Amino acid sequence: MLKIEHLSASYKTIDGNVHVVNDVHFDILDNEIFGIAGESGCGKTTLLKALYDIIEFPLELDAGRVVLSGEKNGEPFEFCSGEIRKSWWNHISYVPQAAQSVLNPITRLKSQFLDSIPKQGRGSGMERGSALKETPAxxxxxxxxxxxxLELSPDILDAFPFQLSGGMRQRVIIALATFMSPSVMLADEPxxxxxxxxxxGILMMLTRLQKRLRNTMVLVSHDMGVHYQITNRMGIMYSGSFVELGDTELIFNDPLHPYTRxxxxxxxxxGDKGQKQGIPGRPPSLKAPPPGCRFAPRCPQARDMCTQAAPPLEEIRPGRFAACHLIRPEV
Ligand SMILES: Nc1ncnc2c1ncn2[C@@H]1O[C@H](COP(=O)(O)OP(=O)(O)O)[C@@H](O)[C@H]1O
Ligand SMILES: [Mg+2]
Structure with a gap:
């Protein structure tokens, strides 16, 4: 459904380029909830922007591309980076981080729905059996x-965003993003x-929507609990690339990478007694990343070789990938 081919992206700043996505290469499948995890500052939001093709200054694509392809209503489609915009709403939609702020505070929700739903979605005959030349009403x-x-009251269309609770606003935003039954929906820290x-409640809504649309959902969250609850497969990002990728359940049962652990x-x-320890240390600055494996400075198992060369993401077992010098492929 989504192919991410050796993608690299960086922010152009006055102090030079900050490489935030480094040679990321993986596929997201049809009919799955794919999770992207990792602490804040690892590049999750930037990767999602590249998937949605919001490449705006100071962000630039340096290499690689994203290919969105599939079939909708019996018609095949394919869009690459640079063209994905044409498929917004209809084939792919996006719920940005802190999405609540995308709602205009002084406009009733019904106007926001009308403004957001592109004209071609209104009555091209393609969507939800609509007739040609549909009126706003x-x-x-x-x-x-x-x-x-979606078990939401239509009365909210007459409300202003501030009249709704945070959870309700988030539901409305998800409803807006899925109204045209996109084949892929991206959600950043929803x-x-x-x-x-x-x-x-929001996670249940997302799971139900995915089952119903039988589409692909990409869910970014720094919260591993969220991934455990609803994703089918997941990738763990550290300092601009994946360090582990695979089936969510298998990752939780037997994490391979020390960062995942x-x-x-x-x-x-x-049954935990006492306070849980947080994770020691912080991800490195992307402006001056450490040499070799970027996790090495925080890794309890790091050896000399870890600071010398960056380990590639390798298939360790069928469908399970990790980037670590200390893990030997078994396939
Ligand atoms: N507009 C920007 N200009 C320069 N650097 C940025 C900008 N936005 C993000 N970055 C850099 O990209 C890094 C990753 O950001 P982001 O993709 O938001 O990570 P995450 O979503 O995992 O928290 C940040 O730590 C910062 O260094
Ligand atoms: Mg983010």
Whole structure:
């Protein structure tokens, strides 16, 4: 569905280029929830922007490309970096980090729906059985029905964003992003800054939507608990590249990379006594990354060779990848 081919991206700053995505290469499949994990500052948001093709100053693509392809309503499609914009809403949609701020505070939600849904989606006959030349009122009818399907009250269309709770605003944003049944939906930290109960509700909504649309969801979160709950496969990012990638359940049962073990070890567990230790240290600055394996300065197992060469992401077992000198491929 999404092929990410040796992608590198950097921010141009007055102090030089900050390489934030380094030769990232992987596939995201049809009909799966793919998670991207890692502490803040690892480049998750930047990678997602590259997937959605928001390459705007100071961000630039240095190498590689993203290919979005598949079939929708029996029609095959294919878009590469630079063209993916043409497929926004219809084939791919995006819920940005801190999405709450994308809602205009002084406009009622119904106007925001009408402004966001591209004209061709309104009554080209392609979407949700709509008739040709749909009026705004007809579009709003379809929006209201869609909200009901998602168990949201259509009354919210008359509300201003500030009249809704944070969780409700996030649901509305997800509804907006999925209204046109995109084949891929990208969501950046959709549950961060919400309390645990509300988080649960949002995660359930995302899982249900994915089942219903049978599409691909890419979920970025620094919270490993979120990945455990809803993703099928996941990639763990550290300092601009993946250090581990594979089936979520297998990763949690038997993490390969020392960084993954650290993240999982920091999760609270039922029956834990006392305070959990946080993860020691911080990710390196992307302006001046350490030589060799970028995790080596924090790695309890690091040897001399780790600071000399960067380990490539290798298939260790079928479908399970890791980038670590100390892990020998078994396949
Ligand atoms: N607009 C920008 N200009 C320069 N550097 C940036 C900019 N945005 C992000 N960065 C750099 O990219 C790094 C990764 O950012 P980001 O992709 O937001 O990571 P994450 O989502 O994992 O927290 C930041 O630590 C920072 O060094
Ligand atoms: Mg981010």
């Amino acid at each position: 007809q579009t709003l009818d379809r929006v209201a029905n869609y909200l009901k399907e 549950t961060t800054a919400l309390d645990v109960v509300v988080q649960r 650290m993240l999982i070890g920091a999760l609270p567990r039922v």
